[in-house]
Amino acid sequence: MILNYKFSEYKYTNEIINENEVEIEKTLSFINLLNIPLIKFLFFSVVVAVIIQSTVDFSLMIVTKEVIKDTKTLASFFGFIFGSAKVFELILKTTISNKLLKNYGVQAGIITFAIVIGIISLFGLVSHAIGAITFLFIATLLNKIMERSLVRSIYTPTLSVLFQVYTGKMQGLSQNFADGQGKTYGQFLAGFLLFLISLLPSFTLKIFFINSLLILTSLFLLNIAKKLLPHYRDELKKRILNIVLNKEELTSNFIQHDETKTLSNNKDISNVNNQIEQYSQENAKELAVYQNPQKIEELINELRINSNLEYLNPKIKVFWLMIPEVYPFILSQLEKCKFDTIEELVKHAKDFFNHLQLERPEAKIALSALWTLYVKKRTLENSDKTNLIPNKEDRELYSTLISTKLKYHINIETKDSLYYHQLKENLKEYCQLLSILQTLEQSSLDLLKLAVKEESNQIIKNIFHLLGLKNDSKILNNINALINSKEQDNQVMALEILELILDEQEKALLLPIYQETATITILRKLEPFVPVLKLNLIETISHLGFHHPGRLNLITRYFSIYALIKNKKITYNQLSSACFSKERFIYELALYHFGNLYPDQLEDILYRTKRKYPSKSTIDNAYRIIEKLIFLNFPNEIKSILWFCLDQDFKITNIPLYKMILHHYKEYRNDIMAVINSEV
Numbered sequence: 001m002i003l004n005y006k007f008s009e010y011k012y013t014n015e016i017i018n019e020n021e022v023e024i025e026k027t028l029s030f031i032n033l034l035n036i037p038l039i040k041f042l043f044f045s046v047v048v049a050v051i052i053q054s055t056v057d058f059s060l061m062i063v064t065k066e067v068i069k070d071t072k073t074l075a076s077f078f079g080f081i082f083g084s085a086k087v088f089e090l091i092l093k094t095t096i097s098n099k100l101l102k103n104y105g106v107q108a109g110i111i112t113f114a115i116v117i118g119i120i121s122l123f124g125l126v127s128h129a130i131g132a133i134t135f136l137f138i139a140t141l142l143n144k145i146m147e148r149s150l151v152r153s154i155y156t157p158t159l160s161v162l163f164q165v166y167t168g169k170m171q172g173l174s175q176n177f178a179d180g181q182g183k184t185y186g187q188f189l190a191g192f193l194l195f196l197i198s199l200l201p202s203f204t205l206k207i208f209f210i211n212s213l214l215i216l217t218s219l220f221l222l223n224i225a226k227k228l229l230p231h232y233r234d235e236l237k238k239r240i241l242n243i244v245l246n247k248e249e250l251t252s253n254f255i256q257h258d259e260t261k262t263l264s265n266n267k268d269i270s271n272v273n274n275q276i277e278q279y280s281q282e283n284a285k286e287l288a289v290y291q292n293p294q295k296i297e298e299l300i301n302e303l304r305i306n307s308n309l310e311y312l313n314p315k316i317k318v319f320w321l322m323i324p325e326v327y328p329f330i331l332s333q334l335e336k337c338k339f340d341t342i343e344e345l346v347k348h349a350k351d352f353f354n355h356l357q358l359e360r361p362e363a364k365i366a367l368s369a370l371w372t373l374y375v376k377k378r379t380l381e382n383s384d385k386t387n388l389i390p391n392k393e394d395r396e397l398y399s400t401l402i403s404t405k406l407k408y409h410i411n412i413e414t415k416d417s418l419y420y421h422q423l424k425e426n427l428k429e430y431c432q433l434l435s436i437l438q439t440l441e442q443s444s445l446d447l448l449k450l451a452v453k454e455e456s457n458q459i460i461k462n463i464f465h466l467l468g469l470k471n472d473s474k475i476l477n478n479i480n481a482l483i484n485s486k487e488q489d490n491q492v493m494a495l496e497i498l499e500l501i502l503d504e505q506e507k508a509l510l511l512p513i514y515q516e517t518a519t520i521t522i523l524r525k526l527e528p529f530v531p532v533l534k535l536n537l538i539e540t541i542s543h544l545g546f547h548h549p550g551r552l553n554l555i556t557r558y559f560s561i562y563a564l565i566k567n568k569k570i571t572y573n574q575l576s577s578a579c580f581s582k583e584r585f586i587y588e589l590a591l592y593h594f595g596n597l598y599p600d601q602l603e604d605i606l607y608r609t610k611r612k613y614p615s616k617s618t619i620d621n622a623y624r625i626i627e628k629l630i631f632l633n634f635p636n637e638i639k640s641i642l643w644f645c646l647d648q649d650f651k652i653t654n655i656p657l658y659k660m661i662l663h664h665y666k667e668y669r670n671d672i673m674a675v676i677n678s679e680v
Contacts, residue, residue: 042178050186089149109158118218125211321366324656358582
C-alpha cells in the first residue's frame with residue numbers, strides 16, 4: 001500500500017467533448033484517483049465486497065465450531081460446502097449470469113450480490129434472536145454458498161465489464177487501483193473489524209455483530225451501486241465514441257474507379273470503320289437488352305474519342321448502366337448530374353429496369369445504382385421535394401437505399417409517426433422470420449436455414465440504419481460492432497449505451513432482440529407489438545417459396561422450392577407457376593422436375609413458357625454453385641448475382657458481369673476476390 005500510494009508516472013487524459021475539444025491532463029495520485037467518481041465507487045465496492053466475503057467466512061467458522069463438535073467431520077463438511085458452491089456457481093454461470101447482465105445491466109450484478117447476502121444475513125440474525133441455532137446454521141451455510149458462487153458468476157464478471165469502460169493504460173491503472181488496492185484495503189478493514197468482533201466474550205454477541213455487519217455492508221454496497229451507474233454511463237459515452245471499428249467505415253461515393261482500365265482492356269477497335277449511328281432512347285434500350293458485342297465495341301470506341309458524350313441526352317445514357325463493360329464509366333458520368341436531372345432519370349428509366357431485374361442481374365444492379373444515386377443526391381442537397389418511392393416489395397433495394405441515406409445524412413431527423421411505423425414494419429418482418437427459423441429447426445433443411453438467417457440479419461441492419469437517422473449514427477455503428485463481437489463484456493456495454501440513447505417506445509420494441517437469445521422469448525416479449533402467425537413446416541416452406549417473391553431473395557426462394565420438390569410436398573399449381581418465373585434458376589428447377597412429375601403435360605408447359613427443357617447437369621451444376629455460395633460471408637443479394645457468373649469450381653464464366661459486381665459492391669470487393677477461383 002505504501003509503495004503504490006503515489007502514481008506520479010501515470011497520466012490520464014480526460015477528454016471533454018465540446019466545441020473546443022479541451023484536453024485536461026491530471027497526474028494521478030491516490031487522492032486524485034479517488035476524485036474520479038467512477039473509480040472511487042468501484043474502489044469502495046471492491047472494499048465492501050471483500051469485507052462481506054471475509055465476514056461470511058468468519059461467520060461460517062464460528063457457527064460451524066458451535067454446531068459441529070466432532071472435529072474429524074469438519075474436513076468432509078467444508079469439502080461439501082465448497083463443492084456445493086462450485087456446482088451452484090456453474091449453474092448460475094450457464095443460466096442466469098449473462099442473461100442478468102444483458103437484461104438488467106451492470107448495476108444488477110452488484111445489487112444482486114448485496115441483496116442476497118443482506119436477506120440471508122437478516123434471516124440469520126432473526127434466527128439467532130429467537131434461539132433457532134439450526135436455522136442460524138442453515139443461513140450461514142447459504143450465505144457461504146451464495147457468496148462464493150455469486151462473486152464468481154455475477155459480481156466479478158460485472159466488475160470486468162465496468163473496467164472495460166477505460167482503455168489502454170487507464171484501464172490497467174483503474175483496475176490495479178480499484179480492484180487490486182481495493183482488495184488490499186478491504187482485507188485490512190475486514191481483518192480489523194473481525195479482530196474486534198473476535199474479542200467479544202460470547203457467541204451470541206459475535207453472531208449479532210457479524211450479521212449486523214453483513215446487513216450494513218450490504219446496504220452500503222446497494223447505495224454504491226445506485227451512485228455508480230450514472231458515472232459509468234457518462235464514461236461509457238466517452239468510451240464508445242472513441243471505439244475504433246475493426247472494419248473501416250464504408251462509403252458509397254461513386255468515384256470513377258477503373259473506368260479507363262475497363263475501356264482499355266477491351267479489344268482495340270480503333271480501326272473499325274463502322275460509324276456509330278445517332279443514338280436514340282429506343283436503340284439505347286435495345287443495346288442494353290440484347291448487348292450486341294459489335295455495337296458495344298463501337299460504343300466503347302466512341303467513349304474513348306469523346307469521353308463526355310455531351311451531345312447525348314442523359315436519358316439515353318442511363319440505359320447503358322445495364323451494360324457491364326461501360327457501367328463504371330456511365331455511372332461516373334451520371335454522378336456529375338444535378339439532383340433534378342437524376343430525379344428525372346429515375347422517373348424515366350425505373351420501369352424499364354424494374355421489368356428486367358428478375359431476368360437480368362445487370363438490370364438489378366443498374367436499378368440499384370440509379371436509385372442509390374438519387375437518394376445520395378437528395379440527402380446531400382437536403383431536398384424537400386416529394387420523395388420518389390421505389391417498389392415497397394423490393395427489400396434488397398430498400399436496404400440499400402436506407403443505408404445510403406444514413407451514410408450521407410447530416411442532421412438528425414425527428415422521431416415522427418412514420419419513423420415508428422417503419423420500425424414496427426421491420427420488426428414485424430424480423431419476428432416473422434424468427435418464427436420461420438423456429439419452425440425450420442424441426443427439419444434438416446440446413447441450407448434454407450442459412451438463407452433465412454441472412455434475411456433476418458439484413459432486417460437487423462435496416463433497423464440500425466433507421467435508428468441512425470434519428471440518433472447519433474457514430475455511436476450506433478460502434479454499438480453494432482460491440483454487439484457483433486460476440487464477447488459478453490462488449491455486448492453488455494453495448495446494451496447499456498443503447499438503453500441510454502433510446503426513448504421508451506424504442507426500448508420496448510428493440511431491446512428484447514439484443515437482450516434475449518432464445519427465439520421463443522423474443523417473440524413472446526414482442527407479441528403485444530407485432531403478433532406473428534404460426535405456420536407448420538410445409539406451410540412455412542410454401543410461404544418462403546411463393547408468398548413473397550419480391551421481398552425474399554432468390555436464394556431463399558430457390559431452396560424453399562427445392563425443399564418442397566424433394567419432400568414431394570409441392571402442388572401442381574405451385575410447380576407450374578414456378579415454370580413461368582422470370583428468374584432463370586427458379587424456372588429451370590421447376591421445368592426439370594415438372595418433366596419428372598408430369599411428363600404428359602411437359603410439352604404443353606414448354607410451349608406456353610417458350611423455354612427449353614433443361615438437362616440434369618444444368619440443374620446439378622446450379623445447385624452445386626449455390627451450395628458453395630451460401631456459406632460465404634456476404635449478403636444473399638451478392639451471392640445471388642454471383643450465381644450468374646460462376647461455375648461450380650468458382651471460376652468466372654461471365655467476366656464483364658463479375659467486374660460489374662466488383663464495382664457496384666465496392667465494400668465487399670476484397671471479400672469477393674478472396675474466394676473466387678479458390679477453394680471454399
